[in-house]
Amino acid sequence: MIKNRNKPRLELFSHRIIDWQQRHGRHGLPWQGTDVYHVWLSEIMLQQTQVATVIPYYHRFVARFPTIAALAADSEDAVLAHWSGLGYYSRARNLHRTAQLIMQRHEGKFPKHFEDILALPGIGRSTAAAISALAFHERCAILDGNVKRVLARYHAIEGYTGEKKIEAQLWQQAEALLPKRDVAVYTQGLMDLGALICTRSKPQCAICPLQADCAAYQNERITQLPTPRPRKVLPEKHSTFLLLLNDSDILLTKRPGSGIWGSLWCPPQVDPKVLSTATDPSTYCLQHFGTETIHSLALSTFTHTFTHFKLHITPILLQVINKPKQTQESGMVWLDVNDALRAAIPTPVRKLLLEIQAGRKSL
Known part of the structure; x- marks a missing residue:
């Protein structure tokens, strides 16, 4: 009985995200409407980096490396030079290595199956799911930093989202909320909502499509959730x-x-x-x-x-x-x-x- 009662709410969540994305989400990003190579590249660049920072780097990168084959054939020095300033340089080294593996093991074509994508260097569960959903419209759940924040507030999940136990709860919710169709739009909508509306500070709850069912909003706990990372003095x-x-x-x-x-x-x-x-x-x-x-x-x-x-x-x-x-x-x-x-x-x-x-x- 509880399952049946919750089902409409779960469906409503995804329907609201999809409708909001189509009306108010981001539609002019340079990698949208492109092939899997550009989706993969953008997802790697966007790891721990904001869209506004990524866009100029993305344009320079694809101008030099327009295809997977071009990326694989060039030197690591050239790849790192075009990444210089973006930080987290292991991402660039993994991109280069992955491009070479795709040429060697996948006949130059980016793999379509989630497990094969996940096996590539530098691609974790959420990134593999984002590529699968956005490029191949596969029904895969993502859980990046923005999505963690949205779900932690929506379900009032307490605890630091980087902790394994809390992360497991969030993955469970992310899987349960997946719609049966329009997965690409839904996935983009979740990322957009976290980046534009459900922000870390000063979230715009008044115009959020999830406001009516958001537990943190209804209980006035928006500023408390998600639970901040435990403070640690840096060496x-x-x-x-x-x-x-x-x-x-x-x-x-x-x-x-x-x-x-x-x-x-x-x-x-x-x-x-x-x-x-x-x-x-x-x-x-x-x-x-x-x-x-x-x-x-x-x-x-x-x-x-x-x-x-x-x-x-x-x-x-x-x-x-x-x-x-x-x-x-x-x-x-x-x-x-x-x-x-x-x-x-x-x-x-x-x-x-x-x-x-x-x-x-x-x-």
């Missing part, structure tokens, strides 16, 4: 960046493929403890790069915050007399600052290069 780390300049060229080193900024180009990094009075920056450069510097200048320390820690960066500018031969080895390169800005570099490095560029223009 703090320190690093020194050595900005070795020879005329307009700067020395960059390629980072390891895993870890932060994997496979990106950065200035040499040193633990500040190493640069003691016994090992000053000039001595360090002579010992490790075989290069002499005529003077050095410590720039202002700044902080870059990652998901799990804060990194305090102290840049030291060093004028190099000549480029030593040993830095021509693999993993190190001298690049003109303008060319370096077009390479695969992380955001803090881009900030420093822009400062150097601006300083040179003012001379």
